[in-house]
Amino acid sequence: MGVNIDSKDIVSLLNIPKRKIFIISFTIMIFTGLFLFLPDSIINKLFLDKTRNNIGAILGIVFLISVVLVIVILLICAFDFITNKYKLKKLKKRITKYLLENKNEVIIQIIKELLKEKDHTSPLPYNNGATAELTSRGIISLTSANNPVEFGDNNEMFTNYFLQPFIIEIIENNEELRKKYKK
Secondary structure, eight states: OOOOOOHHHHHHHHTSOHHHHHHHHHHHHHHHHHHHHSOHHHHHHTTOHHHHHHHHHHHHHHHHHHHHHHHHHHHHHHHHHHHHHHHHHHHHHHHHHHHHHOOOHHHHHHHHHHHHSTTSEEEEETTOHHHHHHHHTTSEEESOTTOOOEEOGGGOEEEEEEEOHHHHHHHHTOHHHHHHHOO
8 A cells, every 4th residue: 555646746735835835834833842842741731741752753853844844935035025125126227227318209208298197097009119118118007908999090099008106206216317207
């Protein structure tokens, strides 16, 4: 009577979110830690003294594994947090440089128009090169996946775009960008 392990089972275990693994490991760590480290008087009152003696070694191993899992998950989360902060800082620096060096009057006018709107949203030409450039750089985005499309003169397509909130923050926190885009 052997144990059959399917590769799909292993893959499904690897896809469990870190948060769930952390919660389960932390719970197991607390339970086994209490069971191993509580004073004998409390263990005797719970009638678990024989159980502790019989499976103490197994509980010790489970405790160590759960402690290691909790530490590894905390380290991974800290690493993810630091790398995300670094990437965001790098992105903001790159976009600030782009906004400062940009000389395209159409792009400047689009950003000014979006900044003037109360909700920073405005219909823009869908097939316009300036709109496509701003979208590809992550400066503007469609307001939703199901945007209504309006047709203007010469069969141009217009749809609603919004200025990304972090772009507004970049412009408001930089004196040169404020002068350039908030005239």
